[in-house]
Amino acid sequence: MKNNIRVERAIKNITQADLAEQVGVSRQTINTIESNKYVPSTVLALKIARVFEKPLEQIFMLEVDD
Numbered sequence: 001m002k003n004n005i006r007v008e009r010a011i012k013n014i015t016q017a018d019l020a021e022q023v024g025v026s027r028q029t030i031n032t033i034e035s036n037k038y039v040p041s042t043v044l045a046l047k048i049a050r051v052f053e054k055p056l057e058q059i060f061m062l063e064v065d066d
Contacts, residue, residue, distance in 0.1 A: 001036070001060055001063060001066050002061050002063055003034065003036070003059055003060045004059055004060075005030070005033060005034045005048065011052075012051075016030040019048070022047075022051050023044060023047040023048055024047070033048075045059070
């Protein structure tokens with residue numbers, strides 16, 4: 001699974017720490033999700049999408065091999 005979190009953060013001009021605080025996780029968790037090293041839970045993915053005010057599918061995308 002890939003994601004657009006880094007792009008969406010740039011658009012909203014927020015840091016990883018800002019996003020982490022808004023969704024209740026550590027900055028390191030946001031970093032590992034952005035780096036595609038960690039797949040977030042459904043609840044966390046929905047919280048991230050809510051921060052960006054976008055549908056989940058615009059933030060997270062399944063790849064062919066997922």
